[in-house]
Amino acid sequence: MNVPIAKLVVETMRAVWSRPVWALITVAACAAVGAGLAAIIVDDAHTISARQDLLTARGWGLVVVSSAAGETLDPRACAEAAGVDGVIAAGPVSATRDVKALGLDAGLSVTEVSIEVVRMSWPESGVDLTTAGLLTPGLQSLAGLGGGVFYLREGGVSVPVRVSRLDAPGRYQALDGGLLIVRSEIDSPSYCLVDVPPEEVENLALDIAAATVSFGTISVPSLSPSEASPTPGELVQQHRDRHFPLIAGAFLLIITAVRLLRSRRDRAIYRLLRFGRADLWTMGIIEYMFLMGVPVMSAFATVLLADQGNRVPTQVLGLREAALLCVVSTIVAVAFASLSAVGRNTHQFAPGA
Amino acid sequence: MRIEANSLSLIAGNRRLFADLNVAWDGPGLIAVIGPSGSGKSTFLSSLMGWTRPDEGSIVVQPASSVWLVPQNAPLLDSRTVHENLEVALLADDDTLLPSRRSIDETLAAYRLDHQTNVLAKHLSGGERQRVALARVALRQPHILLADEVTAGLDPASVKMVTEALCELASHTLVVVATHDERVWSASDIVLDLAERAI
Numbered sequence: 001m002n003v004p005i006a007k008l009v010v011e012t013m014r015a016v017w018s019r020p021v022w023a024l025i026t027v028a029a030c031a032a033v034g035a036g037l038a039a040i041i042v043d044d045a046h047t048i049s050a051r052q053d054l055l056t057a058r059g060w061g062l063v064v065v066s067s068a069a070g071e072t073l074d075p076r077a078c079a080e081a082a083g084v085d086g087v088i089a090a091g092p093v094s095a096t097r098d099v100k101a102l103g104l105d106a107g108l109s110v111t112e113v114s115i116e117v118v119r120m121s122w123p124e125s126g127v128d129l130t131t132a133g134l135l136t137p138g139l140q141s142l143a144g145l146g147g148g149v150f151y152l153r154e155g156g157v158s159v160p161v162r163v164s165r166l167d168a169p170g171r172y173q174a175l176d177g178g179l180l181i182v183r184s185e186i187d188s189p190s191y192c193l194v195d196v197p198p199e200e201v202e203n204l205a206l207d208i209a210a211a212t213v214s215f216g217t218i219s220v221p222s223l224s225p226s227e228a229s230p231t232p233g234e235l236v237q238q239h240r241d242r243h244f245p246l247i248a249g250a251f252l253l254i255i256t257a258v259r260l261l262r263s264r265r266d267r268a269i270y271r272l273l274r275f276g277r278a279d280l281w282t283m284g285i286i287e288y289m290f291l292m293g294v295p296v297m298s299a300f301a302t303v304l305l306a307d308q309g310n311r312v313p314t315q316v317l318g319l320r321e322a323a324l325l326c327v328v329s330t331i332v333a334v335a336f337a338s339l340s341a342v343g344r345n346t347h348q349f350a351p352g353a
Numbered sequence: 354m355r356i357e358a359n360s361l362s363l364i365a366g367n368r369r370l371f372a373d374l375n376v377a378w379d380g381p382g383l384i385a386v387i388g389p390s391g392s393g394k395s396t397f398l399s400s401l402m403g404w405t406r407p408d409e410g411s412i413v414v415q416p417a418s419s420v421w422l423v424p425q426n427a428p429l430l431d432s433r434t435v436h437e438n439l440e441v442a443l444l445a446d447d448d449t450l451l452p453s454r455r456s457i458d459e460t461l462a463a464y465r466l467d468h469q470t471n472v473l474a475k476h477l478s479g480g481e482r483q484r485v486a487l488a489r490v491a492l493r494q495p496h497i498l499l500a501d502e503v504t505a506g507l508d509p510a511s512v513k514m515v516t517e518a519l520c521e522l523a524s525h526t527l528v529v530v531a532t533h534d535e536r537v538w539s540a541s542d543i544v545l546d547l548a549e550r551a552i
Binding site: 002003007008011014015018019265266268269270272273274275276279 | 422424428429430432433437441442444445489
């Protein structure tokens, strides 16, 4: 390369913005891509979170270890399941006569006493809800009082709560979208409910099956074969495969057309002023990186700033792809620089030389 | 600084432009290459630049790394100012033979362009464009400058100013200018007439 990279960056930026009409077209294209990308990301995030909410409502993240029909489950099954690396909690429940009837409609009462205090009770079951029945840690404080549990939310922010109950191998939507599984002390369990991180449910199901194989079988209630896939990651990939090539292709086309129309004559002048082929390629790469990178990064920044609820999965942001683009661009620039250094010529020659 | 052509022959397509040309010029100085259209003036300059390979004979240009060309019609970055057009010439900085440069402002003043520093190149007249193109190259203080029809289509006042600029450059540079214009070649130290192969 004949021109230092810093000077090339400055010169490229000057060239990009030196023509108002082309600059306007470029800015418009960038803005459109940025807005489009932001819309796609928000749409992806909404789709993913909606699906996660649906799956969570169906008990996604729950693995059930069961004995043969009607038999009592060996209590060691729960101990083995709880020992599997990655399991949040495991607790035994008994066989139930009416699982489907249970839940909030069956009488579990959730009352917001104040913005921070929630009262849960199960008055009609005859079994008091106690603090010992809570599986999920993370609550600031709990108090068993008058047949109910008072749950203190930290700063009014919702915390997922999981409680299990004697005859409730199910899961119930409650408490600001958190989950409740209600249980009480039992004598003859038929199930062991294993609480796992939802995104790990498929992997951990295999580990739990291996750990509890001598006690019974396992099932993953929420994941019917049709729901087993895609995972959120796969869903993101599907969305990206569908939208990103289209938008990237259209944008590349616009930028390339603008560059061709704008800079063909300029390139001849640069060549006249001793810019090497590698310099011109590098300017092109810088221009593409700038014109494509700015709207992409702007879209990401906009989405992140607007994403107050942390609903956007990090894989949507395509950080790996951005890093890959930087690496590839650097390699290409270095390769052209090397070729240029090898190809520098002198022009003292004679025919046949 | 030296240009030497030995038994040089150039062919364009199927037509021989000239044959057995022998010249040896040492700089600084102003050399005019004249001849009718199609006599091979531009091709000769191109061969001195190393862009056209001679069919016979040889060319020696010393130092080869400090040869600059100002083409016809003064190509400038039209959407950039005069000052920026000169700045761009300083970006490619690999020439180890480059002597100390004059500043851009000094160069603009020398070429009587100092009052147009911030004017966009697209608003310049033909003569002003040629002077900017010459100033852009002069900024690099080349050892050898090749100028191709730099006064073509200019009014007499502009031709005079461009010729003065060429003479100013020739005081420290070996300038070879291909031209039809008598006002230019009459100011030259040496005239090469390609039509007659005579010096």
